[in-house]
Structure formats: C-alpha cells, structure tokens
Amino acid sequence: MDAKGSLHGPTVSSPFFAPGPSLAELDERARDIFRRIVESYLETGEPVGSRTLSKGGLSLSPASIRNTMQDLTQLGLLGAPHISAGRLPTHAGLRLFVDGLLEVGDVGAAERQAIEARLMAHGRNYEDALNEASSILSGLAGGAGVVVTPVRDAGVKHVEFVALGPERTLAIMVFADGTVENRLIRLPAGVPPSALVEASNFLNARLTGRTLAEAMADLAADLARARAQLDAAAARLVEDGLAAWSGGEAEDRALIVRGRANLLEETGASEDLERVRSLFEDLEQKEQLIQLLDGVREGQGVRIFIGAETRLFSLSGSAVIAAPYMTGSQRVLGAIGVIGPARLNYARIIPLVDYTARVLGQVMNA
Template identity: 55%
Template sequence: MLLETLNDRSRDIFRHIVDAYLTTGDPVGSRTLSKILTNPLSPASIRNVMADLEDSGLIYSPHTSAGRIPTELGLRMFVDGLLEVGNLSEDERTNIRIKCHEKGSRLEEILPQATSLLSGLSQCASIVMAPKYERPLKHIEFVHLGPGRALVVLVSEGDDVENRIIEVPHGLTPSALTQAGNYLNARMVGRTFAEAQKIIQQELQQQKAELDKLTQQVVEQGLAVRAGKEGGLSDTLIVRGRSNLLDNVEAREDLERIRTLFDDLETKNDLISLLDLAKNAEGVRIFIGSENKLFSLSGSSVIASPYMDADNNILGVIGVIGPTRLNYARIIPIVDYTAKVIGNIL
C-alpha cells in the first residue's frame, strides 16, 4: 500500500537508491542520482524527494554523509513491488539438473549436492531442511525396571540404539512384557517405525491383535515412545558455504555482523523453526532482516522454497542465507528452480 502512494518520480529515485545499494552497498547522494535518472532533476529537487522517502521509513542515512540506503521496510517494498526477477538461461537450468542428479536419485544423495550447488551459485551460505532418514528396525525389547516402569530398547539397522523409559500398568508380569515385545518384533522388524506404527494401530483398532488388555496397553505405550517428538526437531539440517559470507567483508561492522550470523547458523532448532514457516509458502518465501527473530541482529535475509515428492507432499525446504544486500533478482529464480528439480527427481 505504501508503494501505491509514491508518484513516478519518487519510485524512480527509490528504485535507483536500492539498485545501487544492492550492487555496491554504498549510500547514494542527490548528485549521483541527478546523473543517472531517466528524467533529469536538480540535486535540490532530488533531496526533497529523498526527504519524503526518509519520512516514509523507506530510506535512511547510515552516517553523516548525504547518501541514503534502503531500510528493511524499503527492501521489503522493493522486493514485493519493484523487483524484476531475472530468468535463468537454458545452460543454467541444465547445469542445475545435472548437478542435482550427479550423486544419485535418493533424497539423502540429492540434498547435500543441491545445497553445495546453491552456495556456489549464490556465493552465500545455503541451507536445506530434510526429513530425518529413518532406518528400518531390527529389534524392540521391553525391560522391567520395577512397579509401573519399563525400559523400551529400539535397535535400528546400522545398530543405532534408542532407549526410552515408559509407564506400564502396575502388576504387569514379565511374561506380558515379553509378549508385547514379541508382538511388536513380528510386525516392526524390517520396517521403519512409521510404517510399522500404521499397521499395528490398524490391527488394534480392528481388534485383530490377540492381546490381553494389559499387554495391549504396553504395546500402545511402546508405539508412543516417538509420538511426543515435535516433527520439526527430528528434521535434518544441512548448511553449506559459510566461508562465502566472508568473501566481501570490508568494514569491521560487516565482520561483526557475519560473526553473529555464524552464531545464528549454529542455532539448529531456531533455524528449523524459521524454515518451517517457508514450508507453507506457494513457491519462494523471503525473510528480510528483523522480519525473523533469529537473524534480527545479524541483518540477514533468507530466500527459501519448499520441495515436494511425487504426490505433492512437502518434504522440506531449501534456500540461501546472506546479507540483506543480496542479488534477489538472480537468487530467487535459482532457489525456485532448484527446489523444482529436487521435486522432479523424487
């Protein structure tokens, strides 16, 4: 709505200020603008327009110079209303498809390759949120710990072991625990937990399981050992290309900002929560600066897009993280196309 209040002159000056900032990072003054505007204006007229833009919260002066750069609000308005997103060439599209296919066609092979590709193309850090790769189960066992308590031992292929303590009915016999373990092993071994859980719950609902009431309660408790996990926190996070963020650092304040961003990238749960927001987007989602709490101090932007399987189920999110002075016009179509390629492969 703020964009609609600007006349053509104000839009033209605002666009040039943002373009110059995204290209060089330097503040732009009225004399510079007077030389590059399509419809020439005097420096005094330009200063009046810049003052109005500053009053609107779209630009500001980073120090005492006469130059201006866009605020986060200004960048958001520019990206939403004035940005002309570029098109990828056929060579670029082909390169992305080939690179994503290079290591195989399984999700765990595609995603690290796609993430490295994005960091190289964008010269920023790239990030992907992937569903956790769950191995099939080898064994499940219940161990009696005392009245009302038992230990559930889950062994996955690759010999990953997960232990959980559960509550069981008082007076439960060791033989009932053994029966529950045998029942689950017969249906779980060779399947992932999610696959087995669906089969067993159907049996229990249809009363096909030949279990007494107490043993059935143990089985249900065993199935619940993972139900309490929040879906987002079980996701796998891959970050590539952190070193790219240091390539164009010139000022000390820029270095401090990048250090803060590095700290933010280590905050796994918060980062996954941020990417969860992009899961619901239709196409590319853009977060600029303080629009997300995680990167409010480092002044960073995130460009992310969900990727889907053959049934259009959203599996995860892939994207780019960098300073707010990103080449949005180039990076947005790269992220968007890479997400589509991943979906097509799957």
C-alpha cells in the first residue's frame, strides 16, 4: 500500500528465500519460451510440449524449442511430471515468473463497487465484515479465502451485559479505539437484572484502560477473591464473559476460512486430489497458518508464498496470496488472502486481494 493508502495499484513484495535463477540468465528466446510455458500452465494446468509451442506462433523448430526447454530444466525453472510428457514450471519457475514477468491486472469497476458494498453493509460489526471479506475472496478469486482476525491491543473502555430475554444476555465490550464487540451468552433461569449490573460493574472496575491480554490473568485471581461478595449469578456471568472474550488474546485469535469447496473444482487426476487432500490438512494447522499470515503484517503490499517456500505448504505445493489490512494511520490489524493450488490466477487474484484488504482496512477504521 502506498503512503496515502490509495485504493489503486497493488504493491507486490516477495518474502526472502535463497535466490534462484534470475531473468538476466535468460536470453530473449529462453525468456519468451519460459513465459509461454508458464502462461499455458496457469491457464490449463497441463504440461506444455515443444510441438504445442511451435504451433502457437513461435518461429522456431520443435528441436530448437526442446533444446531451450532443456536449458530451462537444468536451471531448475521447469520440470517434467513424466518422461514423455511436456514441461511444467517448478515452484522456483513460478516465483521467477511472478516476480519478473507477470502482468498484474486491475479490479473492474463493478467488482470494486460490489466489494465496497458488501463490506460496508456490515457497519461497525467487524466480525461480520471479516467473515464477508473471506467469502468475497473465495467467490471472486476461487481457492479458499482466509482472514486472520486482529490482535486486540486497544484498551477496554466499557463493558455491559444487556438482557435479551429470560435466558440470554448480550455481553458488549467497547474498546478505546472505537471498536465494539458483542458476545451472546446463555443465562441460567431466574437471573435478576441486578446480577447483570453487578457483573458489569465488576468487569468495568478491573478492565477499563487495560487491554484484555494485560488484565486476563489478574481477573481470574480477582474473581476468586471476590466470589464471596459477588452474587452467584453475577460471578457466573463474569466467568462466562471472560470465556467469551478470551478470543482477543493472540494465541486464541480466529482464523476464518471460506470456500474450501472451490479447491475441489477441476481436480481430475489422482495426484491432483492428493494435493487437495494435503491442502485441506494444511488448512487445519491453525497456528502455523496464522504464523504465516502474521509474517505478511511485517511487509507492505501483497505477498506471495509458493509451495516449498513455506514448510506448511511444502507437501501440497499450494500458494498463498495475502496482504495486510490496516487503519488509516497505517497500523496493521491483520492479514487477508487466498490459498489454492500453485497455478492460481496470479494476475487476477493479486489486485483482488490488495483491493479487498484496503477496503477492509477502511471499514475497520470507520
């Protein structure tokens, strides 16, 4: 994102990995053949042979093309799934293509309006906005949309329990940065209104001006000491409220994943299904995935991880396209992105992730 937080033009940054071949090592012929192979693979998912390239407008003989493809294979940019098959880009080849040859598209006006309307429709309900952002990406980009919820580092301003009926209450927590979070809590039958007030007062006295992470350990001890003075129903409310709010701590942050079914589309060969199965297992590794996406918070713009560049996706050979979403003052809140097979449509997904992250940041900062 640029310094002004513009909603135009994604900035793409690459994570640091051991350097592979560079474009400077390729002459014009090799670069053209390499680009055509990668573009064909990203479109079809199939290996590309020399005869296919010779019929596609290259004024070279199949033998000349094969020689160049062999050179690219020796550089580690292409690989062959079978001895007699054509060539596919390796993960190192995809990285070189994305960093040096990819022409990134733009988000169309209709999609921009749809993204803005869907995210801003949720007002200040940030939980719904985060879920919506993940759904937007899974729908528009294919693959699985993922969002890591923000680290809650703002102090608590106010806590209140509001009765919704005989057996339900809404626990409302207002933070110093203006955000509001609600949790629905079930009540035992017969809880008096005074217990709601007592529980609210207890938490306000101990939380106001402190972050949840700072106060959580002390609260448990305070509740144990104050249990004799608190009404039993109020003490139960405090306990239930603390359990509901524990999601604000870093280790319990939510990981929202939408669109897993998209990953099953266009999987025909058994090896494709095996890769998807591995990816589904990867998506269950919540802590590792959050750690990976938290790495996105350290950089500017969209970041891309391909296959073995991350330990998490080394077996499934998947790719991640992610970007941080942040406040208007450039304070990073979390990360949002798309996970899918390595042959994702990078040109389309990069600007979609970038734009959705920017709009989400505006919504969270409203």
